[in-house]
Amino acid sequence: MTKIVPVVLCGGSGTRLWPRSRKTKPKPFLPLIGERTMFEATLGRCGDAGQFAPPLIVTGTAHLEHVEEQAGAVPGATVIVEPEAKNTAAAIALAAGRLPPDAVMLVCPSDHHIADEPAFRAAAAAAAKLAADGWLVAFGITATAPETGYGYIKRGDPLEGGYRVERFVEKPDRATAQQFLADGSYSWNGGIFAFRAGRFLDELAAHRPALADAAARSVASGSEDGSRFHPDATAFAAIEPESVDYAVMEETDRAAMVPASIGWSDIGSWAALRDATDSDHDGNSVRGRAELVDCTGVFVDTDGPRVSVIGLKDVAIVVDRDEVLVTTMEGAQKVGKLGGAAQQ
Amino acid sequence: MTKIVPVVLCGGSGTRLWPRSRKTKPKPFLPLIGERTMFEATLGRCGDAGQFAPPLIVTGTAHLEHVEEQAGAVPGATVIVEPEAKNTAAAIALAAGRLPPDAVMLVCPSDHHIADEPAFRAAAAAAAKLAADGWLVAFGITATAPETGYGYIKRGDPLEGGYRVERFVEKPDRATAQQFLADGSYSWNGGIFAFRAGRFLDELAAHRPALADAAARSVASGSEDGSRFHPDATAFAAIEPESVDYAVMEETDRAAMVPASIGWSDIGSWAALRDATDSDHDGNSVRGRAELVDCTGVFVDTDGPRVSVIGLKDVAIVVDRDEVLVTTMEGAQKVGKLGGAAQQ
Numbered sequence: 001m002t003k004i005v006p007v008v009l010c011g012g013s014g015t016r017l018w019p020r021s022r023k024t025k026p027k028p029f030l031p032l033i034g035e036r037t038m039f040e041a042t043l044g045r046c047g048d049a050g051q052f053a054p055p056l057i058v059t060g061t062a063h064l065e066h067v068e069e070q071a072g073a074v075p076g077a078t079v080i081v082e083p084e085a086k087n088t089a090a091a092i093a094l095a096a097g098r099l100p101p102d103a104v105m106l107v108c109p110s111d112h113h114i115a116d117e118p119a120f121r122a123a124a125a126a127a128a129k130l131a132a133d134g135w136l137v138a139f140g141i142t143a144t145a146p147e148t149g150y151g152y153i154k155r156g157d158p159l160e161g162g163y164r165v166e167r168f169v170e171k172p173d174r175a176t177a178q179q180f181l182a183d184g185s186y187s188w189n190g191g192i193f194a195f196r197a198g199r200f201l202d203e204l205a206a207h208r209p210a211l212a213d214a215a216a217r218s219v220a221s222g223s224e225d226g227s228r229f230h231p232d233a234t235a236f237a238a239i240e241p242e243s244v245d246y247a248v249m250e251e252t253d254r255a256a257m258v259p260a261s262i263g264w265s266d267i268g269s270w271a272a273l274r275d276a277t278d279s280d281h282d283g284n285s286v287r288g289r290a291e292l293v294d295c296t297g298v299f300v301d302t303d304g305p306r307v308s309v310i311g312l313k314d315v316a317i318v319v320d321r322d323e324v325l326v327t328t329m330e331g332a333q334k335v336g337k338l339g340g341a342a343q344q
Numbered sequence: 345m346t347k348i349v350p351v352v353l354c355g356g357s358g359t360r361l362w363p364r365s366r367k368t369k370p371k372p373f374l375p376l377i378g379e380r381t382m383f384e385a386t387l388g389r390c391g392d393a394g395q396f397a398p399p400l401i402v403t404g405t406a407h408l409e410h411v412e413e414q415a416g417a418v419p420g421a422t423v424i425v426e427p428e429a430k431n432t433a434a435a436i437a438l439a440a441g442r443l444p445p446d447a448v449m450l451v452c453p454s455d456h457h458i459a460d461e462p463a464f465r466a467a468a469a470a471a472a473k474l475a476a477d478g479w480l481v482a483f484g485i486t487a488t489a490p491e492t493g494y495g496y497i498k499r500g501d502p503l504e505g506g507y508r509v510e511r512f513v514e515k516p517d518r519a520t521a522q523q524f525l526a527d528g529s530y531s532w533n534g535g536i537f538a539f540r541a542g543r544f545l546d547e548l549a550a551h552r553p554a555l556a557d558a559a560a561r562s563v564a565s566g567s568e569d570g571s572r573f574h575p576d577a578t579a580f581a582a583i584e585p586e587s588v589d590y591a592v593m594e595e596t597d598r599a600a601m602v603p604a605s606i607g608w609s610d611i612g613s614w615a616a617l618r619d620a621t622d623s624d625h626d627g628n629s630v631r632g633r634a635e636l637v638d639c640t641g642v643f644v645d646t647d648g649p650r651v652s653v654i655g656l657k658d659v660a661i662v663v664d665r666d667e668v669l670v671t672t673m674e675g676a677q678k679v680g681k682l683g684g685a686a687q688q
Contacts, residue, residue: 019652291683294675307668308363308682311675315656317668324651324663326670331638331655338652339635 003053004128004194005103006046007095010039010059010067010110011085015336016269019323020301028110029066032273039110040070045117046108047074051125056098056105058082058091064228083218083233088191089247090239093204093215094231101198104128107244109191113276115263123260126161127194130256136203137194138165138249140187140257141264146177149268151189151245153257165255168245187257190264193244200248207251214238270316271329274299288319297329347397348472348538349447350390351439354383354403354411354454355429359680360613363667364645372454373410376617383454384414389461390452391418395469400442400449402426402435408572427562427577432535433591434583437548437559438575445542448472451588453535457620459607467604470505471538474600480547481538482509482593484531484601485608490521493612495533495589497601509599512589531601534608537588544592551595558582614660615673618643632663641673 010028014021021027028039036044046052054076059067064081071077080094092107099105106124114120127137140153140163148171156166168189172180180186205212214235221232249255265276277285277299284292288302293310300307302319309317316332318325323340335341354372358365365371372383380388390396398420403411408425415421424438436451443449450468458464471481484497484507492515500510512533516524524530549556558579565576593599609620621629621643628636632646637654644651646663653661660676662669667684679685 293678293682302668305663305666305668306684307670308679308684309670310678310682311672312659312670315670317670319649319668322649324646324649324661324668326651326653326656326659326661328655334637334654335652338637338654340650340652 002102002104002132004046004051004124005053005099005105006043006055007092007105007107008039008042008046008055008057008110009088009091009107010057010063011082011091014111014268015341016333017267017273018335018338018341019320019325020318023062025066026063026111027267029063029070032267033113033276037070038113038267039067041113042108042110043071043074043077045114045120046106046124048121051121052106053103054078056080056095058095060085078227078229080229080231083231083236085241086236086239087241088244089204089208089211089242090215090236092193092195092200092244093212094219096195096197096200096204097216097219098229099197101196101201103197104131105195105197105200107191107193107195109266111267112190112192113263113265113267115265115276116261119260119262123258123262124194126258130159130162130258131194131196131199134196134199135159135162135254135256136199136249136252137162137256137258139190139192139260139262141190142259142261143181143186143188146174146181147188148172148174148177150266152177152180152186153189154186155257155259159256162256162258165249165257168250168255187259188264189245190260190266192260193249199254203248203252203254208242208247211239211242211247269329269332270299270318270325270327270335271332274316274329346446346448346476348390348395348468349397349443349449350387350399351436351449351451352383352386352390352399352401352454353432353435353451354401354407355426355432355435358455358612359685360677361611361617362679362682362685363664363669364662366664367406369410370407370455371611373407373414376611377457377620381414382457382611383411385457386452386454387415387418387421389458389464390450390468392465395465396450397447398422400424400439402439404429422571422573424573424575427575427580429585430580430583431585432588433548433552433555433586434559434580436537436539436544436588437556438563440539440541440544440548441560441563442573443541445540445545447541448475449539449541449544451535451537451539453610455611456534456536457607457609457611459609459620460605463604463606467602467606468538470602474503474506474602475538475540475543478540478543479503479506479598479600480543480593480596481506481600481602483534483536483604483606485534486603486605487525487530487532490518490525491532492516492518492521494610496521496524496530497533499529499531499601499603503600506600506602509593509601512594512599531603532608533589534604534610536604537593543598547592547596547598552586552591555583555586555591613673614643614662614669614671614676614679618660618673
């Protein structure tokens with residue numbers, strides 16, 4: 001079997017982990033869990049040379065410096081520098097256009113945490129096998145809570161190593177999410193996909209011909225510069241931004257999923273980061289100098305000053321240079337709406 | 345009537361307002377409420393030249409620099425520099441020993457907040473009148489809550505402008521404090537006293553002759569240096585530290601009290617400071633740059649970094665240089681036990 005080509009998407013600049021994550025150095029490039037950054041960890045889990053080819057990274061000029069600094073030690077890594085952000089369908093189309101049609105690509109967001117790497121590699125192998133057979137494959141993350149912040153995948157008939165997708169479901173309300181969890185045939189859409197490059201482009205051409213055409217022209221007229229590839233900006237500029245979920249996965253009749261019980265988290269809030277981090281017997285997680293008295297479920301992350309906390313429960317405290325954030329875990333979803341997060 | 349001599353005591357270094365209050369610059373010298381420091385406000389409320397003589401300040405070498413810097417603009421202010429801290433009986437004895445026997449002194453802690461200055465001056469006038477008649481007078485702060493952190497004064501028979509003290513009561517438990525509050529004849533002992541200097545020294549000589557003698561010798565052998573007076577250190581070293589409450593007020597049969605409804609707070613915790621500070625309609629008080637979302641009763645005091653808070657209730661957040669404190673109001677009494685407060 002041919003090696004899987006990791007296609008690592010490094011775009012966006014979420015504000016939900018402000019003030020640690022900022023426009024100039026967003027989430028993928030921060031060591032939020034352990035010593036490695038989220039991006040380094042993404043490369044690392046696709047680093048088994050027996051299973052994976054060198055990675056193809058898609059990013060914008062804003063993050064190019066971070067990408068090249070942190071990917072520098074990965075042999076054969078190449079970078080596609082997007083002229084502008086056009087969402088995931090376009091980013092994946094550029095990568096697919098740079099690969100041989102038979103190459104099996106594994107699309108990986110660069111800012112998710114995956115605790116169980118062997119399980120990830122097993123799921124990647126199963127997905128790659130289905131992709132080689134022409135399926136467009138999504139990782140179906142085993143749902144462990146009635147999350148309302150994720151899209152869901154309902155599985156259909158079984159395939160070898162996975163299932164057909166019966167349908168994709170938008171972010172549900174709480175009651176619906178609870179039904180999904182109880183039902184057992186729904187999993188989270190983690191944004192990890194496997195395709196044969198040519199199959200992906202064929203499906204894109206069938207369902208979004210203009211997007212496919214513009215991406216193809218952008219690749220054809222692009223220029224190489226060492227390990228960088230610069231797609232043509234004029235052709236790319238015409239693209240309507242759309243997610244791969246909408247443009248391809250919900251359109252194709254060859255959508256499949258592989259169950260992935262891999263300790264996944266999108267680290268989409270300080271609450272999620274606390275839950276993904278080692279904690280003491282009171283459920284407190286600390287990074288940096290801190291003293292906690294009568295606290296449970298408290299998360300502290302400080303880049304310098306000592307943080308002393310008394311009597312709190314389920315609160316995140318983050319100190320980053322000139323900003324201090326103190327939020328309940330429940331309130332953490334509002335972090336992106338803070339003045340500080342908006343102004344940065 | 346002769347003018348009252350304010351005797352301002354600047355000792356101690358509480359840790360309950362750590363990290364803002366530190367050993368090197370404790371509570372009296374900080375602008376915790378409004379623009380003036382607690383010490384400046386203490387001098388200010390005794391600054392009416394029609395009612396008060398220039399102040400006599402008793403402090404130690406540790407705080408002398410702050411005292412002289414902040415008292416510099418007060419005409420005629422003088423300072424007694426204690427060789428070491430020996431509690432309030434000794435400090436007041438030094439001051440009394442430096443004054444004419446007929447002088448009426450008003451002993452004022454330098455780290456209390458008094459919101460109603462006209463009421464304070466009225467109470468001071470009433471206390472001074474009783475003191476001139478030979479009474480040893482305590483301010484009886486009108487109790488407004490069943491506080492367990494203060495001593496109480498039970499009033500007895502009425503006097504002109506005040507009452508005899510029936511008894512002084514140690515810090516009570518909660519149930520007792522609630523009885524006191526319901527009873528109505530108990531007030532808080534705010535540590536503000538009025539004495540005729542000679543009467544005070546006579547009572548001290550009667551009840552604590554060794555202390556009185558050592559203080560008298562320390563004054564007699566002391567030396568003047570401009571506006572500073574340095575008591576003799578050898579004589580002073582022999583003194584057993586004791587509070588004026590124990591050494592004199594609880595011993596004398598001439599103890600009186602004046603009711604004082606003066607908006608008093610000892611600012612003995614971050615909770616007390618919040619309560620004494622102006623707040624918005626959600627009960628939040630902010631000093632420095634901060635953004636509060638879905639908060640009630642939150643107190644923020646930051647010396648630089650912006651503090652963003654989401655979803656909290658009755659919490660104090662204090663940023664001071666290299667220290668960040670986050671505590672529930674209930675937990676604020678434990679601040680002094682934190683490692684940071686102990687190490688400073």
